[in-house]
Amino acid sequence: MSEENKTLSRRSLLKGVGAASLLPILSACGATAVSKGTAGHVVVVGGGFGGATAAKYIKRGNPAIAVTLIEPKKTFYTCPFSNLVLAGERSLDSIGHNYQELKEVYGVEVVHAYAEDVDPVAHTVRLSTGSTLKYDRLVLSPGIDIRWDALEGYDQAAAELAPHAWQAGEQTRLLRRQLEAMDDGDTFILSAPANPFRCPPGPYERASLIAHYFSQHKPRSKVLILDSKDNFSKQGLFTSAWQEVYGDRIEWVGLSGDGKVVRVDAQKREVETEFGTRHKAGVLNVVPPQKAGKIAERAGVTNSSGWVPVNPRTFEAELAADIYVVGDATVAAPMPKSGFAANAQGKVAAAAIVASLEGTSTVDPHWANTCYSLINPDYGISVAGVYRLENNEIVSPQGSGGLSASDADGWVRRAEAEYAVGWYNAISQDTWGTRL
Amino acid sequence: MFNYLLRFFWVTSITLILSPLVLASSWQSFEPVKKFLDGSQPATSGLKLDLPLVSEDGSSVALEVSFEGQLKSGDQLESIHVFSTGNPNPEIIEFHFMDPRVLPKVATRVRLNETQTVIAVAKSREGATWVTEREVRVTVSGCLMRSDEDAEAGMQNPRIALPRRMSAGQALDVRTLINHPMETGLREDAQGKLIDQNLIEAFRLQLGGETVFRAGLHTGTAANPYIRVQLKLDTSTPAVFSWKDQQGQEVQEEREFQLR
Numbered sequence: 001m002s003e004e005n006k007t008l009s010r011r012s013l014l015k016g017v018g019a020a021s022l023l024p025i026l027s028a029c030g031a032t033a034v035s036k037g038t039a040g041h042v043v044v045v046g047g048g049f050g051g052a053t054a055a056k057y058i059k060r061g062n063p064a065i066a067v068t069l070i071e072p073k074k075t076f077y078t079c080p081f082s083n084l085v086l087a088g089e090r091s092l093d094s095i096g097h098n099y100q101e102l103k104e105v106y107g108v109e110v111v112h113a114y115a116e117d118v119d120p121v122a123h124t125v126r127l128s129t130g131s132t133l134k135y136d137r138l139v140l141s142p143g144i145d146i147r148w149d150a151l152e153g154y155d156q157a158a159a160e161l162a163p164h165a166w167q168a169g170e171q172t173r174l175l176r177r178q179l180e181a182m183d184d185g186d187t188f189i190l191s192a193p194a195n196p197f198r199c200p201p202g203p204y205e206r207a208s209l210i211a212h213y214f215s216q217h218k219p220r221s222k223v224l225i226l227d228s229k230d231n232f233s234k235q236g237l238f239t240s241a242w243q244e245v246y247g248d249r250i251e252w253v254g255l256s257g258d259g260k261v262v263r264v265d266a267q268k269r270e271v272e273t274e275f276g277t278r279h280k281a282g283v284l285n286v287v288p289p290q291k292a293g294k295i296a297e298r299a300g301v302t303n304s305s306g307w308v309p310v311n312p313r314t315f316e317a318e319l320a321a322d323i324y325v326v327g328d329a330t331v332a333a334p335m336p337k338s339g340f341a342a343n344a345q346g347k348v349a350a351a352a353i354v355a356s357l358e359g360t361s362t363v364d365p366h367w368a369n370t371c372y373s374l375i376n377p378d379y380g381i382s383v384a385g386v387y388r389l390e391n392n393e394i395v396s397p398q399g400s401g402g403l404s405a406s407d408a409d410g411w412v413r414r415a416e417a418e419y420a421v422g423w424y425n426a427i428s429q430d431t432w433g434t435r436l
Numbered sequence: 437m438f439n440y441l442l443r444f445f446w447v448t449s450i451t452l453i454l455s456p457l458v459l460a461s462s463w464q465s466f467e468p469v470k471k472f473l474d475g476s477q478p479a480t481s482g483l484k485l486d487l488p489l490v491s492e493d494g495s496s497v498a499l500e501v502s503f504e505g506q507l508k509s510g511d512q513l514e515s516i517h518v519f520s521t522g523n524p525n526p527e528i529i530e531f532h533f534m535d536p537r538v539l540p541k542v543a544t545r546v547r548l549n550e551t552q553t554v555i556a557v558a559k560s561r562e563g564a565t566w567v568t569e570r571e572v573r574v575t576v577s578g579c580l581m582r583s584d585e586d587a588e589a590g591m592q593n594p595r596i597a598l599p600r601r602m603s604a605g606q607a608l609d610v611r612t613l614i615n616h617p618m619e620t621g622l623r624e625d626a627q628g629k630l631i632d633q634n635l636i637e638a639f640r641l642q643l644g645g646e647t648v649f650r651a652g653l654h655t656g657t658a659a660n661p662y663i664r665v666q667l668k669l670d671t672s673t674p675a676v677f678s679w680k681d682q683q684g685q686e687v688q689e690e691r692e693f694q695l696r
């Protein structure tokens with residue numbers, strides 16, 4: 001989908017918008033809860049992959065709908081490609097995006113504030129600025145929040161010493177600085193969480209790219225991954241690529257090898273595992289247990305797992321009417337918590353919202369997802385999935401999707417690294433209109 | 437159209453409210469459970485089963501089962517059995533409590549082939565029974581596809597973790613882990629040949645020479661069996677942890693519970 005948008009010229013885009021604006025006439029009699037005299041007001045919380053996409057596609061579907069996007073940051077730094085920033089292969093600026101296109105091309109009202117609370121009955125959102133917004137439909141795409149109470153010793157203060165860098169920006173900068181300052185010969189330790197968490201291959205790509213940095217700048221340093229799982233995304237591909245490219249520089253210890261970290265001492269940069277082994281790091285990166293962004297909890301749409309169950313046909317929250325939730329915050333497995341998936345879900349929610357405000361209905365959605373990971377800047381691997389609805393559940397049809405071949409040639413790996421860059425540019429363009 | 441929307445909201449809210457009531461309980465018609473209950477009428481509260489609502493890796497799903505029900509004075513909890521309704525074999529794991537120093541609260545990791553209901557049943561010495569069940573959705577996350585790897589066949593690296601500080605009367609978490617593939621006998625190798633079944637059958641904990649807890653492991657127990665038990669002790673005592681496989685091989689680990 002992103003490729004398609006990329007090639008749309010401004011004119012055909014406007015034409016598309018014009019055609020869509022005819023739609024409300026067809027449904028003028030479709031009385032809904034919408035404020036009289038307007039096509040409705042949608043508030044979108046979160047300007048990341050899911051939220052920015054939803055805001056844009058609601059406007060594309062029907063420009064008469066008023067859309068307000070709430071996002072505290074003026075520049076959004078993506079997690080995708082932030083591992084390249086950690087490796088010194090890209091600048092943080094190069095993965096920053098803004099809201100210019102949403103404002104200027106699509107007429108989205110962007111408010112740089114934090115949404116503090118949602119009243120699902122009154123249909124209101126309270127902002128950190130003190131003002132309260134009324135909505136007809138609400139989209140939440142708040143991404144993840146860290147479970148600060150889930151791992152002994154790992155709280156907000158600890159994250160300043162042992163960064164997670166699982167939300168990009170300051171944390172990415174901090175971890176990069178630590179890596180640069182680390183002594184050659186010291187070990188970089190990454191603690192990886194149990195499922196589900198944001199970006200299943202992310203920790204392993206990070207380990208790879210940091211090993212790449214070490215191989216050029218700290219030749220005596222190693223990477224140790226302590227994992228709370230026995231299986232991880234693209235495991236076979238990662239493991240053999242590590243061996244091929246980095247020899248024994250990267251070591252992985254899984255759950256059944258006593259890899260689960262149960263205590264963190266951020267001051268000492270030390271961790272303790274389930275069966276009492278202590279490891280000391282030169283740089284300690286804790287990817288902690290996660291949950292849906294806080295605002296989802298405030299809106300009362302999370303279940304006991306800490307994530308948001310949704311109707312997968314529309315991505316409307318199961319636990320509240322008129323609130324749509326997309327992206328990492330949702331329970332959408334087998335779709336992964338990826339930027340690609342958040343973007344696709346944002347479009348599904350946008351279509352469902354436009355239809356519900358117009359009193360029409362939508363067709364059953366289907367999705368695709370590709371997660372590229374870089375072993376080094378010239379070596380890419382990927383996993384692709386196709387998803388559709390069956391009995392109102394998301395399923396991955398038998399035989400669809402797949403992994404990079406395990407015995408592929410060097411040029412295939414190089415090509416996949418290029419596709420990764422193409423993917424990044426296309427999805428950025430589709431989500432924020434940023435051309436790099 | 438208004439109707440359509442209204443109907444939609446109705447439907448969602450109705451299923452939300454009613455589903456716990458209208459869903460028939462699986463245990464009533466499940467043979468292995470009926471056999472365990474042997475005609476007794478189980479209590480449906482008191483036994484607690486904790487599993488994730490959704491699991492992205494059915495080969496290792498965290499499970500905790502605990503008993504908080506009422507026992508008649510003098511009676512004791514005897515055993516808890518955990519069954520799968522969706523695996524090729526129903527047995528997952530069973531726990532036998534032989535001593536009040538072992539609290540009826542156990543955690544392990546299990547295999548779930550597909551989305552299904554997991555049932556736990558408990559029995560007391562005097563024949564009172566309890567039942568509870570949980571639905572778990574199993575999906576392999578799109579980014580989690582992987583290839584099977586062959587594990588080493590024998591029992592290796594037994595691990596025991598005791599609390600660092602232990603005092604009398606306090607609930608002590610004791611974690612155990614041993615590396616073993618727990619071959620089900622249902623899996624094929626790369627040539628399409630069935631791999632022989634090879635399981636650890638039993639785990640045992642002895643305190644001061646007396647067996648106080650035993651677990652029976654089955655094909656539904658995850659590879660690299662992990663068992664966490666809770667103890668409450670009055671005095672320091674030596675302990676022996678042991679695992680026994682189907683060939684009768686045994687691995688033992690000795691530890692000391694040193695109370696402060």
Ligand SMILES: Cc1cc2nc3c(=O)[nH]c(=O)nc-3n(C[C@H](O)[C@H](O)[C@H](O)COP(=O)(O)OP(=O)(O)OC[C@H]3O[C@@H](n4cnc5c(N)ncnc54)[C@H](O)[C@@H]3O)c2cc1C
Binds near residue numbers: 165166337370
């Ligand atoms: C290291 C790493 C590498 C990754 N690589 C890839 C990759 O290669 N490909 C891929 O597809 N995915 C990748 N991901 C995953 C991807 O980053 C996430 O899946 C994606 O960001 C999810 O989108 P989202 O909209 O749910 O959340 P986000 O993109 O995080 O957006 C959430 C936004 O909501 C805002 N927000 C939160 N709460 C509030 C509130 N109360 N009020 C207002 N605003 C709020 C936040 O400020 C944030 O801007 C990677 C992740 C990591 C950590």
